[in-house]
Amino acid sequence: xxxxxxxxxxxxxxxxxxxxxxxxxxxxxxxxxxxxxxxxxxxxxxxxxxxxxxxxxxxxxxxxxxxxxxxxxxxxxxxxxxxxxxxxxxxxxxxxxxxxxxxxxxxxxxxxxxxxxxxxxxxxxxxxxxxxxxxxxxxxxxxxxxxxxxxxxxxxxxxxxxxxxxxxxxxxxxxxxxxxxxxxxxxxxxxxxxxxxxxxxxxxxxxxxxxxxxxxxxxxxxxxxxxxxxxxxxxxxxxxxxxxxxxxxxxxxxxxxxxxxxxxxxxxxxxxxxxxxx
Amino acid sequence: xxxxxxxxxxxxxxxxxxxxxxxxxxxxxxxxxxxxxxxxxxxxxxxxxxxxxxxxxxxxxxxxxxxxxxxxxxxxxxxxxxxxxxxxxxxxxxxxxxxxxxxxxxxxxxxxxxxxxxxxxxxxxxxxxxxxxxxxxxxxxxxxxxxxxxxxxxxxxxxxxxxxxxxxxxxxxxxxxxxxxxxxxxxxxxxxxxxxxxxxxxxxxxxxxxxxxxxxxxxxxxxxxxxxxxxxxxxxxxxxxxxxxxxxxxxxxxxxxxxxxxxxxxxx
Numbered sequence: 001x002x003x004x005x006x007x008x009x010x011x012x013x014x015x016x017x018x019x020x021x022x023x024x025x026x027x028x029x030x031x032x033x034x035x036x037x038x039x040x041x042x043x044x045x046x047x048x049x050x051x052x053x054x055x056x057x058x059x060x061x062x063x064x065x066x067x068x069x070x071x072x073x074x075x076x077x078x079x080x081x082x083x084x085x086x087x088x089x090x091x092x093x094x095x096x097x098x099x100x101x102x103x104x105x106x107x108x109x110x111x112x113x114x115x116x117x118x119x120x121x122x123x124x125x126x127x128x129x130x131x132x133x134x135x136x137x138x139x140x141x142x143x144x145x146x147x148x149x150x151x152x153x154x155x156x157x158x159x160x161x162x163x164x165x166x167x168x169x170x171x172x173x174x175x176x177x178x179x180x181x182x183x184x185x186x187x188x189x190x191x192x193x194x195x196x197x198x199x200x201x202x203x204x205x206x207x208x209x210x211x212x213x214x215x216x217x218x219x220x221x222x223x224x225x226x227x228x229x230x231x232x233x234x235x236x237x238x239x240x241x242x243x244x245x246x247x248x249x250x251x252x253x254x255x256x257x258x259x260x261x262x263x264x265x266x267x268x269x270x271x272x273x274x275x276x277x278x
Numbered sequence: 279x280x281x282x283x284x285x286x287x288x289x290x291x292x293x294x295x296x297x298x299x300x301x302x303x304x305x306x307x308x309x310x311x312x313x314x315x316x317x318x319x320x321x322x323x324x325x326x327x328x329x330x331x332x333x334x335x336x337x338x339x340x341x342x343x344x345x346x347x348x349x350x351x352x353x354x355x356x357x358x359x360x361x362x363x364x365x366x367x368x369x370x371x372x373x374x375x376x377x378x379x380x381x382x383x384x385x386x387x388x389x390x391x392x393x394x395x396x397x398x399x400x401x402x403x404x405x406x407x408x409x410x411x412x413x414x415x416x417x418x419x420x421x422x423x424x425x426x427x428x429x430x431x432x433x434x435x436x437x438x439x440x441x442x443x444x445x446x447x448x449x450x451x452x453x454x455x456x457x458x459x460x461x462x463x464x465x466x467x468x469x470x471x472x473x474x475x476x477x478x479x480x481x482x483x484x485x486x487x488x489x490x491x492x493x494x495x496x497x498x499x500x501x502x503x504x505x506x507x508x509x510x511x512x513x514x515x516x517x518x519x520x521x522x523x524x525x526x527x528x529x530x531x532x533x534x535x536x537x538x539x540x541x542x543x544x545x546x
Contacts (some may be wrong), residue, residue, distance in 0.1 A: 054448055074448040089541055091464040099459075100449035129541070151449060213502035 002067050002077065002154025002187045004030040004053055009062035011048050021212040022048050027064060028206060028215065030187060032154075034222075037190040037198035038206045039251065045213025046191045048155050053189055055082050064086045066155055067175040076104060079148035083160040085140045087132040093143050094119070094128045100151035118146040121180060136168035145177075151183060162197065171235050174200055178231050195251045200230070200238060205247075216254050221247055287311025293457045324510040329517060330512040341511060342502035344494055346518060353484060353495040354522070356412065368424045368476070369469055372431025373461050377453075382432075389428065397422035397483035401490050410491040415484060423476040423484030430472020434465025467541055470534040479525050485519055496522075 011023040030036045036067070038046040051057035052064045055073040064071045066078060075180055079100070087096050094115055101111045119128060120235040122142040132140050141161060148156060162170045176198060181188075192198050198205045203222040207214055225231065230238045288296075306326050312318045313325035320328070337345045344352070375382040399419045404414040438461055446460045462469075488497020496515050503511030 038467070054444075056444055056448070076450050078448065080445065080448040082441050084439075085442050086439070086441040088442060088445075090466075099446070100452075103450035103452070103455060147449070188359065239403070251338060 001032050003032050003065075004028075004066040004155060004187060004189060005063075005068075006052070006168045007026070007063045007065070008047065009049070009052065009059040009064060011045065012013075012060045018118075023059075026213070026215055028218075030189060030204075033185045033187055033275055035181065035188045035190065035201060035203045036206060037202040037204075038208055039192055039195055039198045039255065040213070040216075041210045041255070042193075043213075044208040044210035046208055047159055048213070050159050050189055050191050053155070054157050056080075062242030076151060077153055078155045078157060078260070079151055079153040081141075081144050081148050081156065081161045085132070085137075085144045085164075086142055087140055087147075089132050092129050092131060093124055093135075096132070096143055097147045097150050100147060104151065114150050114152075118150045121149070121183070122146040122176075130167045136169075137165050138173060139174060141165065143175075145180075149180070149186075155187045157187070158188065160191050160193065160259075162206045163193065170205040175235050177201065180217055182231065195248055195255065196239065199244060199247050199251060200235060205251060207251060209255075219247065219251060219254075280422075321507070321509065324513055327512045329513045330388045332508075333514040333517060336499070336511060336514060342494075342499050346496075346499070346514070349494060349499045349515075350518060350522060353497070356415045356495065357419060357481055357484050357526075359412070360421050360484065361414040361477060361535055363416065363422045363474060364423035364427050364476060364480065365487075367420075368427025368472075369431045369462075370457075372433075372469075372472075373457055373465060375428070375432045376435025376465070377457065377461060389425075393425035395421070397479070398486045398490075401487060404487070405491050410487050410493075412493050414488040415495075418487035419480045419484045423480035426472045426475040426479060427469075430468050430475070433467030434472075435461045437468065437482065438464030463541075466537050467534070470530065470537055474527060474530045474534065477530055478523065481519070481523050481526060491527040520530075 006026055006028045008025045008027055009019075009023060009173050010025050013020045013022055022043075026045075026049065028036075028049075038049065040046050048057060052059055053066060053071070055071050055078070058071075061173060066075070088099065091099070097115045097118060098111055100113060106114070119125060124139070124142055124146060127135060127139060127143075132143065135143070139162075145161070158247075165173060178201065183242060190198070192199060199221065203220070203225065205219045205221065206215055207217050207219065224243050228238075228241060228243060287293075310325075310326050313320065313323060314327075315545045324332070335341075335348070338345065340348075342349075365427075371385070375385060397418050400418050404417040408417055442460055442464060444455065448458050451460065484495075485500075486498040488495040489501050492498050496519055500512050502517040503509070503515060
């Protein structure tokens with residue numbers, strides 16, 4: 001069971017200029033093998049949530065559980081894919097993929113089998129001995145995904161993994177991710193700026209708003225996705241479906257109208273009056 | 279105007295070689311003229327040809343007990359030992375300072391003040407603690423070479439991409455693996471730059487130490503030349519020091535270029 005649970009999680013960053021509240025209490029449960037994307041503007045705390053699940057950051061209050069165990073730090077049950085790929089430039093493709101396995105002291109034969117398996121799965125067969133800087137951005141991110149999958153984690157944490165790729169490569173990678181998920185199902189927490197990407201990939205989309213970060217709404221699209229077999233259709237076809245269009249506009253509306261509706265600004269005079277009174 | 283702006287500039291390497299030759303010729307020309315004109319008497323400044331002849335003579339016939347090659351070999355042996363020791367101690371110290379803040383805070387005041395003590399100031403203690411044969415000079419070299427190793431490893435470790443460290447941690451790397459397989463290679467370009475500075479300082483400190491304590495080596499050869507009032511020998515020794523210094527630096531430069539080429543991905 002690899003569920004992720006955020007329980008009343010808050011995060012306050014201490015800065016020289018004072019403390020900065022990044023997250024209001026946030027509660028969210030992602031069940032085993034579910035794909036959940038978080039969308040929201042920069043500074044809404046979505047990456048902070050992912051880093052907490054990874055054990056790279058810790059909540060100011062509240063608790064985070066993975067597989068019902070509280071998180072103490074990075075662990076073998078969770079792997080992270082970063083936007084910047086974060087490949088070791090001095091290691092070949094194979095050595096990058098093998099890194100996590102070596103940390104775990106996986107026996108040599110099993111290690112080679114696992115590396116070969118994910119090299120094949122990510123279509124990296126001709127690049128095993130290349131260095132990262134010899135590969136295109138898309139290929140580099142394939143290596144990073146293979147490296148994360150190779151340790152066979154229950155949970156995959158993906159922090160805007162396709163944000164640095166061009167539009168065409170990005171679409172290819174999105175389809176690729178769905179097809180890997182069919183053979184290697186995992187619990188996935190996926191952070192993105194892109195409404196379309198979130199809708200195309202996820203079972204549920206969490207819409208967050210910023211400063212301080214909070215969950216605006218959780219949009220469940222798992223049933224539509226299953227009924228219309230999104231996972232078996234090319235991206236351009238899914239994106240032209242009426243249901244996809246409806247979900248996309250709904251998500252956009254949530255993102256755009258939150259601030260002005262929820263946070264009315266006090267008129268100047270009122271503020272002055274309040275100050276005068278205190 | 280037009281012809282000047284469209285004239286193709288010489289390749290940088292040709293320009294560089296040309297200017298270097300001009301500079302060297304001018305230097306030796308002035309030196310040569312000064313000595314044949316009698317402006318500088320032979321016992322004050324030997325002529326370039328005297329130095330060349332002396333270089334040949336001390337290479338073939340022993341001076342101060344050994345030939346020039348043997349003196350150089352014994353200097354290089356000390357150099358390599360001291361330099362290797364400084365690198366072996368300095369690189370891990372620097373990486374640890376970059377990785378673990380309490381260690382950095384604990385060691386900084388001590389280290390910052392110590393690095394202003396010139397290597398030659400260690401000579402009395404070097405002789406007292408380790409004698410004048412092999413150990414003493416090595417402490418002097420070590421004291422010259424240690425600081426740049428530490429500082430550059432420290433800087434290198436601080437400059438390693440934070441995402442690489444986080445990636446390694448989430449993949450399950452322990453402290454030891456992180457130091458050896460992420461911080462060390464990540465800091466390598468900076469470490470090699472530091473080693474070049476270290477090597478220069480080590481080589482200089484060594485000659486300084488040899489002037490004072492030992493009974494072989496190029497520094498000792500120079501002291502004996504001074505004692506014999508043989509300025510050509512002194513200058514031949516100095517020339518040899520310069521050439522060996524260039525050779526050491528060239529080797530490290532080659533390694534540095536190789537590493538930067540292989541590491542290029544890191545910067546992109």
